[in-house]
Amino acid sequence: MPIFKHEELEDDILHDLIEEINELYEASEQTLIELELTPKDNELQRALFRSVHTIKGDLGLVAFTPMINVLQHLEDLLDLLRKGQIDYTSNMSDLVLLLMDKVKVFVESCVKSGQAEYDSELNDAVIEIILAIDSTNQPRHEGLLAKAVNLIEPSRQLHQEDAPAQNIVNLARSGIPKNLSSEQEVDLLFFRELMKPIEKRAGYAEGRGDRIAKLAFYINALNDKPIDQAQLAVACYVHDFGISFMPAEVVNKETALTSLEQNLLRSHVYKSARLLENLSLWDEARKMVMQHHELVDGSGYPMGLKNEDICDGAKLLAILDKYDGLINPKEQQRKSKKDAVITINKEYKGKLSGHWLRLFNLGMTRLLKD
Structure with missing residues (x-):
């Protein structure tokens, strides 16, 4: 690969450059999370454009x-987005962040050693794909963007290169974070697939794990x-795994549960936690699963823990589990967000x-502002 050597620059200039790029990367990451939830928010679309620009x-x-x-061609793509000429697609998230990763690595190498490798052929190939995206071929956008993502990071390509675009697992559309180790990513994809039939059996709306x-x-x-x-x-993903071991007539019962049935249903947290019991990589996740029905006043289950004894992940999951149950109920009338x-x-x-709860309210206020 070619090597770029930059001219002599003052340390302060280089320091300010890497600091601003890191800040813009973090801001863009947050913007993309919000766009996944509200993809038509033009203010967010314009913010993403400004960061790349x-x-x-x-x-x-x-x-x-x-x-x-x-970056100019990525900016052109986001310009089409902010002008309403193309729609936001999930693969845009991966493409933006992967290209920003490339930029960060390039700049950090320049700052550290005065030079950096870059893949001009890869850049040209990505540009060619971006140029193929316009307002007249919206149905092709996801496939084209998936192709660009897999060029930049081939590990994302979980099927053969000639597989249809719809068969490529899209991490942006799922609730799977980026920058995972290969072991973490394999586990998370497994857990995500495992939960699909369980969500269906329990009567949850499809994609519950991704939404939460x-x-x-x-x-x-x-x-x-x-x-x-x-x-x-x-x-x-796995906090409701234990539901699959509950009798269907109890899980889907429309009338009030008896005391025995209620205790049986509550035992699902133990069964969910046992899925992770021998996977030391996920010890903290297991604690979240075990505690996600605990309440800070001690009235929750299974152990009646109070505030200081409940981990943050379980506290957050408790809120979102209840929220998703209200907007995607099994039987009762659906509530608006x-x-x-x-x-x-x-x-x-x-x-x-x-x-x-305050952070949840803040986030939902922003997401529901329109």
């Missing part, structure tokens, strides 16, 4: 030329991500974590 401009100011052309995980990442990010994203993702937020605040005041 600013990074491209910064590289131009210091003459870090090799990455400018591919994506919203969990968003709210966790509002608090600077104190909860490990990978552990949180596993907990979001706004009404679901109001219901949770009213009915669970003093029972759910005040700290995480």
Whole structure:
């Protein structure tokens, strides 16, 4: 691969450059999480465009030329998005972040050693794909973007290269975080697939795990991500695994449960946690699963833990589990997202974590502002 050597620059300039790129990367990551939840939000679309435009401009100011052309074409793609000429698609998230990763690595290498390798052939191939996307071929966009993503990071290609685009697992559309180890990614994809028939058997709306995980990442990010994203993702997917071992007539019962049936249903947390029992990689996720029905006043189950003894992941999952149950109910009337937020605040005041409930309210206020 060709090597780029930059001209002598003052340390302060290089330091400011890498600092701004890191800030813009983090801002873009947050924007993309919000776009996954509200893909037609033009304010978010414009914010993403501005971040890429600013990074491209910064590289131009210091003459870090090799990455400018591919960023220009990414900017052009996002310009079509913000003008409403194309729709946001899930694979855009992966493409934006992967290209920003490339830029970060390139700049960090330049700052550290005065030079950096870059793959001009890869950049040209990605540009060619981006150029094929326009307002007249929307049905092809996901496939084209998936192709670009797999060129940049071949490990994302879980099927043969000539497989149809719809068969490529899309991590952006799922609740699976990026930058995982290969072992973590394999486990998470397994847990996600495992839960699909369980969600169906339990009568949940399809994609429950994905919905809860994506919203969990968003709210966790509002608090600077104190909860490990990978552990949180596993907990979001497997916390209801034990439901599959419950009698269908109990799980789907429309009338009030007897005391015996209620205790039986509550035992699902033990069965869910046992799925992770021998997987030391997911010890923290197992704790979240075990505690996600605990309430801060001690009235939850299975152990009646109080606030300080419940982990943050379980506190957040408790809120989102209840929220998704209200907007995607099994039997009772579906609540609007706004009404679901109001219901949770009213009915669970003093029972759910005040700290995480405030962050949930903040996040939902932003997401529901339109």
